[in-house]
Amino acid sequence: MTAHIKIQLFAMFKEIAGRKEIVQDIHPETTLGDVLNGLAKKYSKDFKETIDEKTRQVDISTLVMLNGRNIRDTDVKLKDNDLIIITIPVGGG
Amino acid sequence: MVWNRKIAFINLSTGKVSQKLVSKTMRTLYLGGRGLNMHMLYTLLKPKTDPLGHENVLFVGAGLLGGIPCLGSGRCDIAAKSPLTGAVGDSNIGGFFAPELRFAGFDHLAITGKADKPVYLLIKNGEVEIKDASHLWGEDTFETQTVIKRDEDDQNIKSLVIGVAGENLVRFANVRTGMKNSAGRTGMGCVMGSKNLKAIAARGTVPLDFAYPDELLEYCKQMNNMITSTRWAKAQSRWGTMIIYSNTNTTGLIRTRNFQLNRLEEGEDLEPENIDRYSIGTSGCYGCAVHCRHRYVLREGPYAPLYGEGPEYTSLGAFGTMVDCKKMETILVANHLVNKYGVDTLETGGLIAWAMELYEKGILNDKMTDGLKLQWGDEEAVYEMIRKIAYRDGFGNTLADGFRGAIAKIGNGSEYYAIQIKGMSNLHSDERPTPSFALGIATSTRGADHLRSRPAIDLYGLPEDLLKEIYGGSVATDYNSYDGKSRMVWWQELLYAITDSIGTCKFQTVFCAVHAPKWKEFSKLIQLATGMKLSKAQLMDIGERIYTVERLFNLREGFSRKDDSLPERYFKEPTPIGLPAARNKKIDRKKFNKMLDEYYELHGWDNNGIPTMETLKKLHLDKEPSNLT
Numbered sequence: 234m235t236a237h238i239k240i241q242l243f244a245m246f247k248e249i250a251g252r253k254e255i256v257q258d259i260h261p262e263t264t265l266g267d268v269l270n271g272l273a274k275k276y277s278k279d280f281k282e283t284i285d286e287k288t289r290q291v292d293i294s295t296l297v298m299l300n301g302r303n304i305r306d307t308d309v310k311l312k313d314n315d316l317i318i319i320t321i322p323v324g325g326g
Numbered sequence: 327m328v329w330n331r332k333i334a335f336i337n338l339s340t341g342k343v344s345q346k347l348v349s350k351t352m353r354t355l356y357l358g359g360r361g362l363n364m365h366m367l368y369t370l371l372k373p374k375t376d377p378l379g380h381e382n383v384l385f386v387g388a389g390l391l392g393g394i395p396c397l398g399s400g401r402c403d404i405a406a407k408s409p410l411t412g413a414v415g416d417s418n419i420g421g422f423f424a425p426e427l428r429f430a431g432f433d434h435l436a437i438t439g440k441a442d443k444p445v446y447l448l449i450k451n452g453e454v455e456i457k458d459a460s461h462l463w464g465e466d467t468f469e470t471q472t473v474i475k476r477d478e479d480d481q482n483i484k485s486l487v488i489g490v491a492g493e494n495l496v497r498f499a500n501v502r503t504g505m506k507n508s509a510g511r512t513g514m515g516c517v518m519g520s521k522n523l524k525a526i527a528a529r530g531t532v533p534l535d536f537a538y539p540d541e542l543l544e545y546c547k548q549m550n551n552m553i554t555s556t557r558w559a560k561a562q563s564r565w566g567t568m569i570i571y572s573n574t575n576t577t578g579l580i581r582t583r584n585f586q587l588n589r590l591e592e593g594e595d596l597e598p599e600n601i602d603r604y605s606i607g608t609s610g611c612y613g614c615a616v617h618c619r620h621r622y623v624l625r626e627g628p629y630a631p632l633y634g635e636g637p638e639y640t641s642l643g644a645f646g647t648m649v650d651c652k653k654m655e656t657i658l659v660a661n662h663l664v665n666k667y668g669v670d671t672l673e674t675g676g677l678i679a680w681a682m683e684l685y686e687k688g689i690l691n692d693k694m695t696d697g698l699k700l701q702w703g704d705e706e707a708v709y710e711m712i713r714k715i716a717y718r719d720g721f722g723n724t725l726a727d728g729f730r731g732a733i734a735k736i737g738n739g740s741e742y743y744a745i746q747i748k749g750m751s752n753l754h755s756d757e758r759p760t761p762s763f764a765l766g767i768a769t770s771t772r773g774a775d776h777l778r779s780r781p782a783i784d785l786y787g788l789p790e791d792l793l794k795e796i797y798g799g800s801v802a803t804d805y806n807s808y809d810g811k812s813r814m815v816w817w818q819e820l821l822y823a824i825t826d827s828i829g830t831c832k833f834q835t836v837f838c839a840v841h842a843p844k845w846k847e848f849s850k851l852i853q854l855a856t857g858m859k860l861s862k863a864q865l866m867d868i869g870e871r872i873y874t875v876e877r878l879f880n881l882r883e884g885f886s887r888k889d890d891s892l893p894e895r896y897f898k899e900p901t902p903i904g905l906p907a908a909r910n911k912k913i914d915r916k917k918f919n920k921m922l923d924e925y926y927e928l929h930g931w932d933n934n935g936i937p938t939m940e941t942l943k944k945l946h947l948d949k950e951p952s953n954l955t
């Protein structure tokens with residue numbers, strides 16, 4: 234069976250992609266960076282700013298959560314059934 | 327000068343009004359808004375004052391920067407001893423009232439006594455008039471504002487008003503201005519009601535005499551350009567605070583069915599984009615370039631036609647997740663009802679959710695609820711409970727006294743299920759996976775509350791070096807961690823005390839976003855507006871002074887370390903669902919107590935949370951009336 238991950242998009246990412254959820258096949262070497270770069274290629278706009286060009290980490294103006302935990306390291310390898318959320322860091326109440 | 331404006335002391339029992347200038351010393355110690363209000367609350371009230379008695383004083387204060395054209399400078403701070411908690415009563419309201427109060431010649435009002443019939447205050451170009459409001463008694467918060475404008479023949483009047491809930495002394499009645507804005511927390515509308523004070527109307531043309539007007543205008547432009555270019559501001563202006571819901575609900579950070587679940591399953595209709603079905607645009611407060619509020623219309627259904635503004639993320643929780651209602655329309659109707667009657671959205675939703683859990687568990691029954699079936703997801707029951715609370719009708723009369731009063735009446739183990747601290751309801755966030763948030767609601771001087779200290783940026787997984795740069799000490803990146811979180815809470819408490827005292831909007835500081843304005847920007851704005859030079863260190867000292875005065879007030883009223891805690895369920899029941907980082911989490915009592923110790927130390931308070939003499943001296947509070955014995 235092919236391994237796959239789920240990506241949930243919120244805020245402008247959802248609007249730009251025109252969908253909330255993407256299910257994507259992965260192979261054992263797929264990293265978070267691969268996924269974010271793939272999305273940047275496909276959707277451009279704000280997706281192109283998810284990785285900080287200098288540090289190669291997730292840019293602090295983007296919030297990426299892996300299974301509910303925020304993550305900056307784009308080299309992390311993904312596993313079957315991982316859930317990635319891509320949104321913007323914004324608080325309020 | 328802009329700092330040298332007046333306080334009006336108004337005695338509603340005698341009708342006497344006197345005026346005094348705010349001294350520069352007071353400005354350098356407390357700035358204005360919340361800071362000056364807290365100083366007056368502490369020094370003018372006698373210990374154990376009855377919150378509903380003549381002696382309680384209602385303070386209304388514009389911020390020191392009220393009226394500048396940036397950062398949402400229309401915030402107004404309203405304070406008194408709280409009839410809900412018996413602790414510091416303090417609530418902050420946006421809109422346009424505070425600048426208008428300044429234009430009318432006043433920065434602060436201190437209102438005492440009780441009128442013998444309903445009255446409203448008209449504050450106009452340096453004069454205060456007490457006017458008959460008999461014809462306004464019984465009117466809702468929208469109509470009251472309309473009638474005052476009509477009676478005074480002036481559409482530019484801005485009013486702070488109460489609705490029927492304030493008249494009926496609901497202990498969490500709010501104060502409102504415009505369609506949207508509420509000073510919701512701690513029952514300041516109840517204090518107005520107890521004084522027979524229906525409204526405070528302001529109108530004026532006294533200029534704000536800024537120190538460096540051209541430079542100030544230029545810097546405000548820069549601030550606005552900077553803010554509107556950010557992604558967080560764009561998101562706020564597109565979806566409002568509801569934007570937070572998608573992430574927090576998916577992760578499992580939202581209390582649902584009171585406190586039984588931490589995510590609303592099938593809650594898609596509450597996603598922020600669904601406001602588009604009803605929205606006709608957004609609006610903002612004075613001096614705001616963000617405009618985070620939706621103006622919405624319900625054109626169909628039993629409650630149509632209905633116009634409202636908002637709703638905030640808190641209302642989404644109050645009338646959505648906490649009571650298990652899954653339709654956006656329910657939120658819009660309930661938001662409109664609480665605004666119309668003038669009750670705090672968050673306290674009302676928290677109490678109804680609690681009552682629903684008690685009903686489910688058999689602690690409440692049909693006989694006790696006047697036959698109303700308080701079942702999860704029943705929006706009609708929610709609407710009816712809102713009405714009953716506002717009018718103190720039947721079971722509504724029990725809930726109208728807040729958690730303390732209702733627990734005393736219902737008994738039978740009901741206290742365990744109440745998600746409240748110091749007598750005030752928490753919002754719908756579930757803090758079990760986030761120790762920093764948990765500490766913040768426990769230590770808040772006004773009871774369970776996110777707006778005193780929430781370090782929302784803890785959720786963003788920021789690099790440790792950046793966190794160190796912001797907070798001035800080591801803070802763990804992981805939001806599940808306890809390490810350094812006391813520092814976050816302490817720092818945010820000081821920052822928000824300053825924000826509330828200069829009268830700008832918290833959404834435009836390090837609440838929403840890490841690079842939003844903070845000390846440096848505040849310092850420059852204060853200098854350009856008033857000529858006062860206050861460094862970051864001095865501003866932090868002022869924040870510390872304000873928070874310590876609030877602490878002293880609460881200690882004097884009998885609060886202590888034991889009140890800086892969480893409902894037992896936080897320690898005993900782990901979160902049942904959610905993504906791995908939020909699932910199976912509860913607060914570790916030992917680690918929580920260690921955080922609390924560290925937090926006290928950062929403030930310069932002893933192990934019991936009592937400010938040390940050294941701290942009092944450093945803050946020039948050693949000569950204030952401590953009355954601790």
Ligand code: SF4
Pocket residue numbers: 397398399420421609610611612614615616617618619831832833834
């Ligand atoms: S961001 Fe929202 S609450 Fe803040 S000043 Fe602007 S409109 Fe008002």
